[in-house]
Amino acid sequence: MDARMNPEAPPSPDHVTIYAKDYREPDWWVPHVSLDVDLDPETTRVIATLKVTRNGSHDRPLVLAGDGLKPLTVEVEGHDAQWTLEGDDLIIELPGDSHSYSVTTSVDIHPDENSQLMGLYASGGLLCTQCESEGFRRITFHPDRPDVLGTYDVRMRADKKAFPILLANGNKVDAGEDGDKHWARWEDPFPKPSYLFAMVAGDLAANSDSFTTMSGRMVELNIWVREADLPRTTHAMEALKASMKWDEDVYGREYDLDLFNIVAVSDFNFGAMENKGLNIFNSRFILADEDTATDRDYDNIAGVVAHEYFHNWSGNRVTCRDWFQLSLKEGFTVFRDQSFSADMGSAPVQRLDDVNTLRTVQFPEDNGPLAHPVRPDSYIEITNFYTATVYNKGAELIRMMRTILGAEKFRAATDLYFERHDGEAATCEDFVRCMEEAGGVDLTQFRLWYSQAGTPRVSASLAQQGGKATLKLTQTVPPTPGQPDKQPMAIPLKVGLVSRQSGEELADRLVMLTRAEQEVTFEGIEEPVLLSINRDFSAPVIVETDISDGGLAQLAASEPNAFARAEALEELMLRTLERAIKNNADVEAGAVVDAIRGTLEDDALDTALKAEAIQLPSEKIIGERLETIDPDSVHAARRQLGHAIGTSLADMMRAAQADGAPGTDRSVEAKGKRKLKGIALGYLAAADAEEGAALAKEQYDAAGNMTDRQSALIVLAGLEAPQRSAAFDAFYARYKDDSLMLDKWFALQAMGQREAVLDEVEALGKHPDFTFKNPNRLRALIVNFASNQWVFHHASGRGYDLLARMIIEADALNPQVAARMVPPLGRWRRFEEGRAAKMRAALESILATDGLSKDVFEQVSKSLA
Numbered sequence: 040m041d042a043r044m045n046p047e048a049p050p051s052p053d054h055v056t057i058y059a060k061d062y063r064e065p066d067w068w069v070p071h072v073s074l075d076v077d078l079d080p081e082t083t084r085v086i087a088t089l090k091v092t093r094n095g096s097h098d099r100p101l102v103l104a105g106d107g108l109k110p111l112t113v114e115v116e117g118h119d120a121q122w123t124l125e126g127d128d129l130i131i132e133l134p135g136d137s138h139s140y141s142v143t144t145s146v147d148i149h150p151d152e153n154s155q156l157m158g159l160y161a162s163g164g165l166l167c168t169q170c171e172s173e174g175f176r177r178i179t180f181h182p183d184r185p186d187v188l189g190t191y192d193v194r195m196r197a198d199k200k201a202f203p204i205l206l207a208n209g210n211k212v213d214a215g216e217d218g219d220k221h222w223a224r225w226e227d228p229f230p231k232p233s234y235l236f237a238m239v240a241g242d243l244a245a246n247s248d249s250f251t252t253m254s255g256r257m258v259e260l261n262i263w264v265r266e267a268d269l270p271r272t273t274h275a276m277e278a279l280k281a282s283m284k285w286d287e288d289v290y291g292r293e294y295d296l297d298l299f300n301i302v303a304v305s306d307f308n309f310g311a312m313e314n315k316g317l318n319i320f321n322s323r324f325i326l327a328d329e330d331t332a333t334d335r336d337y338d339n340i341a342g343v344v345a346h347e348y349f350h351n352w353s354g355n356r357v358t359c360r361d362w363f364q365l366s367l368k369e370g371f372t373v374f375r376d377q378s379f380s381a382d383m384g385s386a387p388v389q390r391l392d393d394v395n396t397l398r399t400v401q402f403p404e405d406n407g408p409l410a411h412p413v414r415p416d417s418y419i420e421i422t423n424f425y426t427a428t429v430y431n432k433g434a435e436l437i438r439m440m441r442t443i444l445g446a447e448k449f450r451a452a453t454d455l456y457f458e459r460h461d462g463e464a465a466t467c468e469d470f471v472r473c474m475e476e477a478g479g480v481d482l483t484q485f486r487l488w489y490s491q492a493g494t495p496r497v498s499a500s501l502a503q504q505g506g507k508a509t510l511k512l513t514q515t516v517p518p519t520p521g522q523p524d525k526q527p528m529a530i531p532l533k534v535g536l537v538s539r540q541s542g543e544e545l546a547d548r549l550v551m552l553t554r555a556e557q558e559v560t561f562e563g564i565e566e567p568v569l570l571s572i573n574r575d576f577s578a579p580v581i582v583e584t585d586i587s588d589g590g591l592a593q594l595a596a597s598e599p600n601a602f603a604r605a606e607a608l609e610e611l612m613l614r615t616l617e618r619a620i621k622n623n624a625d626v627e628a629g630a631v632v633d634a635i636r637g638t639l640e641d642d643a644l645d646t647a648l649k650a651e652a653i654q655l656p657s658e659k660i661i662g663e664r665l666e667t668i669d670p671d672s673v674h675a676a677r678r679q680l681g682h683a684i685g686t687s688l689a690d691m692m693r694a695a696q697a698d699g700a701p702g703t704d705r706s707v708e709a710k711g712k713r714k715l716k717g718i719a720l721g722y723l724a725a726a727d728a729e730e731g732a733a734l735a736k737e738q739y740d741a742a743g744n745m746t747d748r749q750s751a752l753i754v755l756a757g758l759e760a761p762q763r764s765a766a767f768d769a770f771y772a773r774y775k776d777d778s779l780m781l782d783k784w785f786a787l788q789a790m791g792q793r794e795a796v797l798d799e800v801e802a803l804g805k806h807p808d809f810t811f812k813n814p815n816r817l818r819a820l821i822v823n824f825a826s827n828q829w830v831f832h833h834a835s836g837r838g839y840d841l842l843a844r845m846i847i848e849a850d851a852l853n854p855q856v857a858a859r860m861v862p863p864l865g866r867w868r869r870f871e872e873g874r875a876a877k878m879r880a881a882l883e884s885i886l887a888t889d890g891l892s893k894d895v896f897e898q899v900s901k902s903l904a
């Protein structure tokens with residue numbers, strides 16, 4: 040019978056909430072899994088033999104999770120077994136009271152029909168797997184929980200011609216031929232949870248290289264892609280080797296197998312996956328060449344390659360006990376990849392970028408209906424918790440602990456953590472305990488960062504009298520869903536006092552704010568000083584200070600800490616905009632213009648930092664500052680400020696736009712110059728649309744790299760000018776056969792800021808190159824459109840209806856991807872009444888849809904609550 044249908048089964052227990060407090064150890068362990076897989080896109084037969092051992096003494100049956108599976112056979116010790124299906128679970132009565140049994144099941148699965156892209160699926164002629172979080176149960180019956188660790192051996196068999204390459208975790212130990220078919224046997228000696236299982240079959244070619252580890256072992260490295268893409272794998276390979284070296288140097292972590300394989304696939308639900316010894320990547324985070332990749336694409340590739348590689352220790356060797364501990368591996372690994380990127384490029388630029396992500400994505404999440412702690416307490420669908428809070432705020436928690444411990448003790452603590460928990464499924468608590476023990480600190484109060492949701496607000500004011508500076512601090516943590524009352528947090532704030540006259544640093548101290556109100560004194564401060572607080576964003580909080588605009592301008596000109604300098608300029612811009620929006624008045628741009636002029640003229644600053652510092656804050660970040668967001672006035676004020684800057688500093692902007700770095704050299708300086716060129720072009724277009732359009736088209740036509748091409752398109756996307764369609768048509772004609780470039784083409788149009796973009800996005804949704812089946816294409820158009828605040832929040836509500844329709848259509852194919860598109864609608868409380876009502880109506884229309892997935896159900900129902 041067909042394994043997709045199971046008419047006898049009772050309705051599956053959908054929409055059940057799982058609670059962290061209910062965790063208990065599994066009844067049965069599975070120390071070894073043996074798989075025999077006969078691969079075929081239509082029907083793949085999977086025979087699994089599990090060695091199961093009883094955990095303690097009990098007489099409970101063996102319960103194995105499945106998802107859409109129906110067993111063809113179930114045997115215990117080679118004999119037909121007694122079994123039942125309860126929903127998707129397979130319940131097997133094990134005879135007698137042995138400690139250990141061998142259990143064999145067989146099932147048929149259908150990769151071709153798998154549109155969820157979880158479990159075994161087909162992508163562009165390949166067969167590949169994705170198991171995190173609960174995809175293994177779509178391949179075979181297994182407990183499929185991260186605390187059940189086992190070794191695996193896998194026999195794969197497939198058609199020789201269609202699938203000449205057969206890959207799985209670990210090492211290939213045997214291979215052979217069998218008529219038109221061939222087979223390979225893979226063994227992974229490291230016990231792993233089922234979510235790290237992977238298999239790939241296809242017509243692939245490898246970029247092969249090697250890395251010699253610190254103990255002198257040679258590791259074979261392969262990046263597998265379609266043959267035509269081989270030339271685009273060089274950068275990823277360099278990044279992989281750099282990551283392996285960095286993890287040895289900085290964390291003392293050596294790679295453990297003799298083989299490391301990466302495969303790039305074009306249909307993938309997210310960025311990449313850290314399967315043991317066989318990482319599978321969204322091709323977007325592998326493929327790059329000088330004609331098609333921007334500087335940012337190159338950096339993103341290096342960051343994701345590093346992230347997945349680092350998981351080999353922070354995630355695979357030490358894994359998570361349960362999914363509530365997800366940040367144990369994700370927060371820590373994001374922190375590790377951010378540190379790697381900082382070391383490979385410019386540390387302050389990297390930090391500004393990371394903080395920007397936090398403010399643009401995580402702060403709104405923490406301030407909305409989907410807010411949850413870094414270690415959530417409950418979920419309906421765990422996939423919905425791969426969030427900016429778990430990842431990015433989680434990384435900030437690790438960073439704060441490092442700041443509190445200092446670099447040396449932090450390294451001792453991570454050594455202890457890896458040593459103590461190697462081969463185990465651990466908890467966030469285990470990690471914090473290692474920090475406490477090796478750091479000699481008490482982190483009792485700090486633990487609140489794991490359990491309390493919401494972004495703390497800190498207010499700071501400085502008073503000076505007779506050689507003494509007194510800093511008054513207060514903190515509050517806002518209520519979030521399910522957490523009405525909060526306790527004060529332990530907040531590490533790097534504080535600097537900077538002389539008003541000389542710009543010299545007179546104090547630099549780490550202040551631990553632990554109470555609701557606190558005073559800190561600095562002695563021997565004889566001259567007037569400026570307060571610079573939360574330097575390097577030492578804590579993920581919102582800080583309000585009473586510093587004047589003049590003070591901010593001074594910090595923007597002379598703060599010795601480069602990060603804080605750029606932050607001061609951004610704060611000055613935000614205040615200027617906020618004032619105009621709140622008072623319904625014109626933007627008074629004078630101070631901002633002067634500060635930008637000063638920044639551009641300062642020879643002490645490198646170009647990359649100048650570029651970061653002079654950018655206008657996004658409409659989203661401006662909106663976050665306001666009690667109620669009116670997207671039209673945010674847009675208008677930002678436009679006005681851009682116009683004023685572009686007009687007043689036209690000559691400087693022209694020079695920066697003309698200068699650039701024409702080639703493809705990716706030094707920090709060259710990248711900075713290209714970034715500045717794009718920003719300058721934006722300002723020139725804001726000042727004079729006609730000049731901007733002409734310059735942008737010229738830049739597009741003359742570009743010798745994708746960064747310049749793309750920054751020209753970004754500007755043109757916002758202009759009603761004939762050059763816009765000319766450039767987009769040229770781009771399409773040049774790159775239409777390259778799916779990653781088509782993604783760019785869709786994305787850049789969806790990001791344009793013109794009224795007509797709403798209609799255009801609707802039309803692009805019907806373009807022959809648009810498809811709901813490819814997550815990259817869907818995200819390119821829809822996620823970018825929903826992030827385009829002014830256009831998406833058109834007062835008519837048309838943007839909301841369009842998104843709702845897209846979510847419903849996507850959900851029928853791929854619930855994970857559909858659910859990730861819900862949060863923009865969930866922000867309805869932040870907008871004025873008219874829009875809020877329309878956003879709610881759009882959410883309700885989704886909820887009323889028959890057969891909604893639990894993924895989308897959870898996001899939508901929580902968004903409406």
Ligand code: B3K
Nearest residue numbers: 171172311312313422425
């Ligand atoms: N661990 C994967 C993410 C899996 C997402 C599952 N819904 C990639 C990463 O964070 O490295």
Ligand code: ZN
Nearest residue numbers: 346350369372
């Ligand atoms: Zn990760």
